[in-house]
Every structure is written in C-alpha cells, then in structure tokens.
Amino acid sequence: MDFKRIECIFLLVFVAINIFLFVEIFQAPKLLNGGHTVNVQNNDLKNEIIADNITLPKISDEQGEGYYLATKEGxxxxxxxxxxxxxxxxxxxxxxxxxxxxxxxxxxxxxxxxxxxxxxxxxxxxxxxxxxxxxxxxxxxxxxxxxxxxxxxxxxxxxxxxxxxxxxxxxxxxxxxxxxxxYVAPLNTLREKQATISSQAAIDALYTYSELPNNSHVLWISFVYSKLITTRGSIIFIPTWLVAIQNSNNKFTIFKRVNAFSGNVMTIDNEEDKGYIK
Structure with missing residues (x-):
C-alpha cells in the first residue's frame, strides 16, 4: 500500500470521527434541555429537599420580567x-x-x-x-x-x-x-425588560449550592430590587429573590438573595437585613 493511499485513509477516518463528535455535541444540549429530563431533575430536587426536612412556602415555576435600574447618589x-x-x-x-x-x-x-x-x-x-x-x-x-x-x-x-x-x-x-x-431618588431603567427566573428556580439554586440547611423552614420568598454595585456616582439595582430561612432548631433566621437574571446566589449582609425577621 503506497503512502498516498494510507494518507487518504487516515484523512477519511479523521473526518468521519469529527463528524461523529460534532453530531454528538449538537445533540447533547437537546437531550439535556428536553422537557422530560428537566422534569426529572426538578422532581429529584423536590424529593431531596423533602428528604432533608426543608419546608417551603407556596412557590411557582412561572418566570417573570425585570429591569436593570439606576439612581444617583446624593x-x-x-x-x-x-x-x-x-x-x-x-x-x-x-x-x-x-x-x-x-x-x-x-x-x-x-x-x-x-x-x-x-x-x-x-x-x-x-x-x-x-x-x-x-x-x-x-x-x-x-x-x-x-x-x-x-x-x-x-x-x-x-x-x-x-x-x-x-x-x-x-x-x-x-x-x-x-x-x-x-431614601433612594427616582429610579431609571438602563436596559429593556428582561426575563427573570421563577421563585422555584431560586429555591433550586439555593439548594444546589448548599445554601438551604437541613431541618430549615423557608419563611417567605419575595421578588424585590437589590443593590448590585455603585459606580461613577450611580447605584445600580437588579431584580432579586429575597429568601428568609429559619433554622427549625434554634429559630435563628438568615437571609439569602438570588440574582433573578442569572440565578447566582448573591453575597448578603445578614446583619444589615436583620430587620426582615418574622
């Protein structure tokens, strides 16, 4: 077998492998994002939350909308x-x-x-x-x-x-x-309205990142605006899910915020938010 023929065979095999990998990668997101898979994952989370003795208020899987807002310091x-x-x-x-x-x-x-x-x-x-x-x-x-x-x-x-x-x-x-x-001066929108995650997704995010302790009780969850950053004399606010979590053993309450745009858990000063204790 001459060198040219060997080179051609290797080239065809290489192309075939790449086509196969491309198809697999292309199909994978569809499988991961399919309704059946998402439902299974959600059900698994719900079962795990129940097993960890975490009680929840009424929450919804309905998404909402919100803005980036800004106001001037002064x-x-x-x-x-x-x-x-x-x-x-x-x-x-x-x-x-x-x-x-x-x-x-x-x-x-x-x-x-x-x-x-x-x-x-x-x-x-x-x-x-x-x-x-x-x-x-x-x-x-x-x-x-x-x-x-x-x-x-x-x-x-x-x-x-x-x-x-x-x-x-x-x-x-x-x-x-x-x-x-x-007192905050009147707020102005920075961008067009954007989709926000549901209260269910916010709870799922807290649980996934180990922010919901075992044997705890979620007192309430509210859709509010929270400070994101201060820059160039302006305060920027974003929609968040504010969650009050009470330890069932000592009744101590902590607070968590979830970015309603990204689903990321935000850093929060619980001493600052202690006034929200029910």
Whole structure:
C-alpha cells in the first residue's frame, strides 16, 4: 500500500470521527434541555429537599420580567426632609452617610390595643410632618421582639429592599421614640425588560449550592430590587429573590438573595437585613 493511499485513509477516518463528535455535541444540549429530563431533575430536587426536612412556602415555576435600574447618589433629600418635618424632633445626619436619624422630643403613644399598633405606626409614617415621603414606603416586617418596624421603599418597578432604601421605626414601651431613614431618588431603567427566573428556580439554586440547611423552614420568598454595585456616582439595582430561612432548631433566621437574571446566589449582609425577621 503506497503512502498516498494510507494518507487518504487516515484523512477519511479523521473526518468521519469529527463528524461523529460534532453530531454528538449538537445533540447533547437537546437531550439535556428536553422537557422530560428537566422534569426529572426538578422532581429529584423536590424529593431531596423533602428528604432533608426543608419546608417551603407556596412557590411557582412561572418566570417573570425585570429591569436593570439606576439612581444617583446624593444627599439633597436630607435638606428637604429637615424643612418638612415638625419641630417635635431632633434630626441627626452626617456627610458620610445618606441617612437621617430622627429622635422624637415627645414619643408617640401607640395606645393599649396591641391589634392597632401596626396601623398606628403606619398612620405615623404617612403623616408628612413625621416622615419625609412616608407614602413611598411599605411595611415589610418587624424584628422578633417587636422593637423595630421595617419599611421598604416602593417604586413603580417593585420594592427596593436595601439598607439604602429602608425606614426603621423604633418602638419602646409602646411608644415611637425614633427612626432611621434612607431614601433612594427616582429610579431609571438602563436596559429593556428582561426575563427573570421563577421563585422555584431560586429555591433550586439555593439548594444546589448548599445554601438551604437541613431541618430549615423557608419563611417567605419575595421578588424585590437589590443593590448590585455603585459606580461613577450611580447605584445600580437588579431584580432579586429575597429568601428568609429559619433554622427549625434554634429559630435563628438568615437571609439569602438570588440574582433573578442569572440565578447566582448573591453575597448578603445578614446583619444589615436583620430587620426582615418574622
């Protein structure tokens, strides 16, 4: 057999192997992404979550949509707040932070009816003499000892649940004594609306990356906007799934955020988010 013929045979074999590999690679994603395979994987995860004694609230596999949002850093709102608020308070602010601390000279009595405590606090917040832009905040939850009532800032895109957009009402002996307020300027979209993952996918991501401990209880999961980064004087927010997870043994609650665009688990300061404890 001459050299030319051998070379030709090797070339044909090489081409055939490459065609075979190309077909295998091309078909593989279809097999992995096929509905049957995905359903099997989802069912496996659900069974594993149940086996690990992790309880979940009502969640959905329905996808949603969201935006990249941006706002400018700034303290201009603080001077407006000082002008608006009544004289029945002492306002403390610093150039190093975009928050104000308001100490009431005369604490506000919430009454003896415990069932009306929250509604009375909400009425206090809505009064423009008490809280700057109070109508733009929504009650989230209070700490376990009911000493701090947390409000998150509303936007037309959804709640912004970050320290930079939070209102914390401090209650002592059934009286409002002070509060700390952050305020985010109006948000603007940076890109067109994009698809977001479902709450089910967010839970699956947490479990897959070992962020859901055994014997835990997911108290709630909410679609909110969270700070991604600060750059060139602007704060960028993205849609996230905020998840409250309680240890069934010691009742300690931690918080996890999942990027609703990518499905990645985000770094979170649980001390900063402790106000969301139910």
């Amino acid at each position: 303290h201009s709102w603080i001077s407006k707040a000082k002008e608006q608020l009544s004289n029945n308070c002492t306002i403390v602010s610093s150039k190093d932070t975009d928050a104000i601390i308001v100490n009431l000279n005369k604490p506000v009595d919430l009454g003896n009816n415990k069932n009306k405590t929250l509604s009375n606090i909400k009425s206090f917040v809505l009064n423009t003499r008490n809280v700057y832009q109070g109508g733009k905040y929504k009650y989230i939850d209070s700490t376990a000892d009911k000493s701090t009532y947390i409000f998150a800032q509303k936007s037309k895109y959804g709640l912004v649940t970050e320290n930079h957009s939070q209102l914390s009402i401090v209650v002592k002996n059934n009286h409002i004594v002070s509060y700390m307020q952050y």
